Each structure stands twice: as C-alpha cells, then as structure tokens.
Amino acid sequence: MTVNLRKIIESALAKSNMPGEMHPLQLELETVISSLLQISRIDIYLEEERVLTDIQLKEIETKISRLINGEPLCYIIGHTQFRDIILKTGPGALIPRPETEQIIDVAARYIKNTSFVIDIGTGTGAIALSIAKEFPQTKVIGVDVSSEALSYAIKNKEFNKIENVIFKINDLCSGFPSDSFDIIIANLPYISEEEYNDLPSSVSCFEPKLALTPGKTGLELIEKLVEQSKSVLKSNGCIILEIGYKQGKSVKEILNNANCFKKVEVLTDYKSLDRFAIGEKR
Ligand SMILES: C[S@@+](CC[C@H](N)C(=O)[O-])C[C@H]1O[C@@H](n2cnc3c(N)ncnc32)[C@H](O)[C@@H]1O
Incomplete structure (x- = not known):
C-alpha cells in the first residue's frame, strides 16, 4: 500500500488536539515511525510516497495511538540509551x-x-x-x-x-x-x-x-x-x-x-x- 508518512504525522498531531509544527509530539511520532521502518527521521519527509505492507501500516497506527494515549516513547519503541549502552525497556520496569x-x-x-x-x-x-x-x-x-x-x-x-x-x-x-x-x-x-x-x-x-x-x-x-x-x-x-x-x-x-x-x-x-x-x- 502506498502511504504518505508526513500526512500520517499531521493527522496524529491534529488528533492530539495540539497541532502545530513545533509540538514535542512531532519528534516522538517521527522517532516511532523511523525506528519501526528503520529509516532516518529526515527520510520520512524526503520520500513523499512510500510503499508499506498492511502489517507495517497497522503497527504504525497502533504505536501512534499508544503515543497519543500518553504512553512513554521508550515503552513504545522498546529501548532507551543509558550512558553508552542501549537498554531494552517496556511496561513493568x-x-x-x-x-x-x-x-x-x-x-x-x-x-x-x-x-x-x-x-x-x-x-x-x-x-x-x-x-x-x-x-x-x-x-x-x-x-x-x-x-x-x-x-x-x-x-x-x-x-x-x-x-x-x-x-x-x-x-x-x-x-x-x-x-x-x-x-x-x-x-x-x-x-x-x-x-x-x-x-x-x-x-x-x-x-x-x-x-x-x-x-x-x-x-x-x-x-x-x-x-x-x-x-x-x-x-x-x-x-x-x-x-x-x-x-x-x-x-x-x-x-x-x-x-x-x-x-x-x-x-x-x-x-x-x-x-x-x-x-x-x-
Ligand atoms: C527507581 S527504580 C530504579 C531502577 C534502576 N535502578 C534505574 O536506576 O533505572 C527502583 C527499583 O527498585 C525495585 N525495588 C522496589 N522495592 C525493592 C526491594 N524491596 N528490594 C529490591 N528492589 C526493589 C523496583 O522494582 C524498581 O525496579
């Protein structure tokens, strides 16, 4: 399926009731999408139309609703950095x-x-x-x-x-x-x-x-x-x-x-x- 990732971000920002380019949620949305598709944040904007599988799109939508629901980004992407190590994180820790x-x-x-x-x-x-x-x-x-x-x-x-x-x-x-x-x-x-x-x-x-x-x-x-x-x-x-x-x-x-x-x-x-x-x- 061909999707426009920029539009997905804009629509999620609108749903969060605080639209606007400078909204901190924008960075988190970009992080969720880029970590899931293993692309850089800038790639989201460089390629207007992108082909995703239904599973990828569903996963993006689920993670975006968790983010809008207030869940911490580190739980959603499943990791964080502490000094120079990467740590897996998730609910329960x-x-x-x-x-x-x-x-x-x-x-x-x-x-x-x-x-x-x-x-x-x-x-x-x-x-x-x-x-x-x-x-x-x-x-x-x-x-x-x-x-x-x-x-x-x-x-x-x-x-x-x-x-x-x-x-x-x-x-x-x-x-x-x-x-x-x-x-x-x-x-x-x-x-x-x-x-x-x-x-x-x-x-x-x-x-x-x-x-x-x-x-x-x-x-x-x-x-x-x-x-x-x-x-x-x-x-x-x-x-x-x-x-x-x-x-x-x-x-x-x-x-x-x-x-x-x-x-x-x-x-x-x-x-x-x-x-x-x-x-x-x-
Ligand atoms: C503030 S968190 C710190 C986690 C980690 N050390 C860090 O700095 O990110 C406190 C941790 O203490 C654990 N904890 C609570 N009561 C405890 C106890 N009686 N004995 C051992 N660990 C305990 C919790 O399960 C939790 O993982």
Whole structure:
C-alpha cells in the first residue's frame, strides 16, 4: 500500500488536539515511525510516497495511538540509551532517567579493580550493566524484587554482551552474608505518597508504582537498606544512594544515625540539586 508518512504525522498531531509544527509530539511520532521502518527521521519527509505492507501500516497506527494515549516513547519503541549502552525497556520496569547516569561517576571514585558491587533495585539493569561494562575487572550483582523488571535486566545483559554481572531476585540485601560487598549502590523508589499523587499521568499510569514509591515518606526503603548495609558491607566499603532533591538532609541524618559510616556526604546532580548520598563504612 502506498502511504504518505508526513500526512500520517499531521493527522496524529491534529488528533492530539495540539497541532502545530513545533509540538514535542512531532519528534516522538517521527522517532516511532523511523525506528519501526528503520529509516532516518529526515527520510520520512524526503520520500513523499512510500510503499508499506498492511502489517507495517497497522503497527504504525497502533504505536501512534499508544503515543497519543500518553504512553512513554521508550515503552513504545522498546529501548532507551543509558550512558553508552542501549537498554531494552517496556511496561513493568522503570525507564532509566538521565539524572541517574551520574551515579556511575560517583561510584568511579570508590571502585577498585576487584571491587564486588551490588546494585539494589536494578530495574532494567542500567546501573549494574554500566558499572560492569565501564569497569570490566569488577564483579557486579544486580537485584530486584520484581521478576518483570529483572527479565529486562537479563535481556539487557545478553543484548550488550556483558559478562561480569549477574542478576537475582532479592528483597534489598536480605540473605547475603556479612562483609560481602565493597560497594552498595541503589536507586530505590524514593517518592513520597503525596508526590506520587502529583506525578504526571505519563509516569503514574504507565510506570510501575513499585519502582516509584516505597510508602508515605519516600524514605522507607532507604532506611531499611542503610540498616542492612551495616552488616553486608565490608569495612571501608561504601554505600551510594540516589535520593530525591528534597531528601539530602534526611538521608544524611539516616546515615549518620546508623553509627557506622564516616565521610557522609550529599552530592548534587548536573542541575545542582541534591541527588546522591554517600557514606563509607568505618
Ligand atoms: C527507581 S527504580 C530504579 C531502577 C534502576 N535502578 C534505574 O536506576 O533505572 C527502583 C527499583 O527498585 C525495585 N525495588 C522496589 N522495592 C525493592 C526491594 N524491596 N528490594 C529490591 N528492589 C526493589 C523496583 O522494582 C524498581 O525496579
């Protein structure tokens, strides 16, 4: 069937009730079409009439309606980029956020050749796989309570051909022997119940609640992990946490009150917001 891709985009923009050349949805529509047909975005406009199979056209229409319905682009195209790796993504696992990429640079300060690193709440495996790839001498384990999320991490390990990492279903660090790890790194759910209710629907309606909020204060899992890390971290090992931008003071207090950590610090992200908390085990 001969179709005009430009017209398909224009009609989808009109249906979204916000037509206009500069609409951000236009870029997403172009990305969906170009990734599906494996052409560049500019090719959409260079070839006015294009022959597509019925299946291709149906697939374009289905993906466009998902986009108009507010579903995140990364779920629809099925992948995203995190640092220099491509990660498969989809419903059931949180889409890795750009601000999380910086946690690898924070970890780089502490990683030594033979470090044993655990990534708690690994999701698609973004942090675990990046550490394993960028520091090939390390041994990395990624754990998550969600088997659905973990299935993406396992696929991403295979897709990126990264060997020095394994993934396992686990609740935080429970069950690991004492003095197991040199580095605990975690981007756990940290959004409070109140903040969760204010999230845009593109997040709350599509991404798993389990990956976003741990309960009323947002600090519940961080508190639990800090307590567990006192035993499973080796001495001089360190804990590195991604935190909410309003949680710097509270998380610093949690780490200091654990009476186990020195050099407790809160670091800011590229937007100068509090984003990471670290502590070294005494
Ligand atoms: C904010 S997401 C982070 C995902 C990934 N690390 C990233 O940065 O993109 C939090 C992850 O923690 C997992 N999680 C929630 N509770 C957990 C628990 N008790 N133990 C382990 N993982 C947990 C969720 O399933 C989710 O995948």
